[in-house]
Amino acid sequence: MAMKVAVTGAAGQIGYSLLFRIAAGALFGPETCVELRLLEIPSAINALEGVAMELDDCAFPLLDSIQMGTNADQIFDGVNLALLVGARPRTKDMERKDLLDANGAIFTAQGKALNAVAADDVRIGVTGNPANTNALIAMRNAPDIPAERFSALTRLDHNRAVSQLATKTGSRVSDIRKMTIWGNHSATQYPDIFHAEIAGRHAAEVVNDQQWIEQYFIPTVAHRGSAIIEARGSSSAASAASATIDAARDWLSGTPDDDWASMAVVSDGSYGIAEGLMYSFPVTTKHGNWEIVQGLEINDFSRAKMDATAAELVQERDMVTELGLI
Numbered sequence: 001m002a003m004k005v006a007v008t009g010a011a012g013q014i015g016y017s018l019l020f021r022i023a024a025g026a027l028f029g030p031e032t033c034v035e036l037r038l039l040e041i042p043s044a045i046n047a048l049e050g051v052a053m054e055l056d057d058c059a060f061p062l063l064d065s066i067q068m069g070t071n072a073d074q075i076f077d078g079v080n081l082a083l084l085v086g087a088r089p090r091t092k093d094m095e096r097k098d099l100l101d102a103n104g105a106i107f108t109a110q111g112k113a114l115n116a117v118a119a120d121d122v123r124i125g126v127t128g129n130p131a132n133t134n135a136l137i138a139m140r141n142a143p144d145i146p147a148e149r150f151s152a153l154t155r156l157d158h159n160r161a162v163s164q165l166a167t168k169t170g171s172r173v174s175d176i177r178k179m180t181i182w183g184n185h186s187a188t189q190y191p192d193i194f195h196a197e198i199a200g201r202h203a204a205e206v207v208n209d210q211q212w213i214e215q216y217f218i219p220t221v222a223h224r225g226s227a228i229i230e231a232r233g234s235s236s237a238a239s240a241a242s243a244t245i246d247a248a249r250d251w252l253s254g255t256p257d258d259d260w261a262s263m264a265v266v267s268d269g270s271y272g273i274a275e276g277l278m279y280s281f282p283v284t285t286k287h288g289n290w291e292i293v294q295g296l297e298i299n300d301f302s303r304a305k306m307d308a309t310a311a312e313l314v315q316e317r318d319m320v321t322e323l324g325l326i
């Protein structure tokens with residue numbers, strides 16, 4: 001049976017990297033066909049048609065069909081996976097909070113449409129910024145879909161953190177396990193190496209350099225999006241698409257026994273994070289379900305950072321509540 005995958009903002013820069021990898025089998029492997037459902041706004045439909053022509057021209061054996069449109073109820077009909085990428089990207093000098101207002105309307109409408117027409121087993125991954133709060137808005141506007149089916153993308157931050165740690169320690173990314181991103185996909189996020197392992201050894205002990213953690217590692221990961229905008233003149237796209245794939249693939253097919261992933265999911269109060277916040281935790285996944293990793297010891301340094309990023313998410317939640325979006 002083919003998997004129906006919706007991608008919003010499909011004519012955008014992330015879409016241009018994402019669609020070709022999905023069509024090539026990166027999400028479900030070489031045995032599973034996909035039907036692409038691509039949602040755009042009217043002004044981008046021409047561009048989207050061009051992207052669809054290119055998808056056709058790749059002659060991907062696993063790509064069963066492409067449906068394009070501007071009507072969320074039609075595009076989301078029966079979808080098993082919805083990747084909500086479409087949003088207005090941040091530009092230079094714009095803080096992500098400025099985006100809340102602009103994007104709120106998009107995610108209320110899409111939450112309602114998913115609620116009405118998506119498949120019973122739908123999973124929804126939100127990449128469009130501000131991702132955590134957009135996911136919260138979509139979730140709260142889809143009361144018939146279980147809350148745990150919504151997740152916001154912090155996998156890009158997770159991958160950035162793994163890469164920085166590998167470079168610092170001269171190790172391979174494949175030797176690194178149990179990286180954690182806590183909180184918001186924003187500058188307040190907390191990339192935490194205190195539980196991470198490098199070839200089975202405690203990462204923080206291998207690094208043995210608290211100054212590097214505080215003054216280089218955390219700010220480099222947390223401000224990487226801005227650094228890329230500064231350098232490229234537009235926000236990260238190929239890496240964001242790659243992380244969107246990693247996150248959805250691991251969610252559906254499971255994390256390895258000796259590792260976990262970072263996903264922003266609805267808090268159940270674990271680690272003292274207010275229930276109902278869309279907060280990034282370390283999670284293990286199996287068969288499309290996730291569980292927050294329990295029992296990690298949290299030192300005072302981590303506690304303060306986890307609380308600071310939670311406070312920002314509370315502010316965002318309060319703002320969208322005031323705006324009447326949830």
Ligand SMILES: NC(=O)C1=CN([C@@H]2O[C@H](COP(=O)(O)OP(=O)(O)OC[C@H]3O[C@@H](n4cnc5c(N)ncnc54)[C@H](O)[C@@H]3O)[C@@H](O)[C@H]2O)C=CC1
Binds near residue numbers: 086131
């Ligand atoms: N969570 C993460 O790690 C990351 C998130 N992002 C975010 O991803 C989003 C997309 O980024 P790009 O592809 O670079 O932006 P882009 O501007 O190139 O593409 C966005 C697309 O969304 C479409 N769109 C806007 N409103 C829509 C709606 N209501 N329905 C369907 N489509 C709609 C636009 O027409 C456009 O084609 C941005 O919000 C960006 O900030 C980017 C990088 C990393």
Ligand SMILES: O=C([O-])CC(=O)C(=O)O
Binds near residue numbers: 129224
């Ligand atoms: O910073 C941005 O606007 C794009 C983004 O989310 C990232 O690269 O992490």
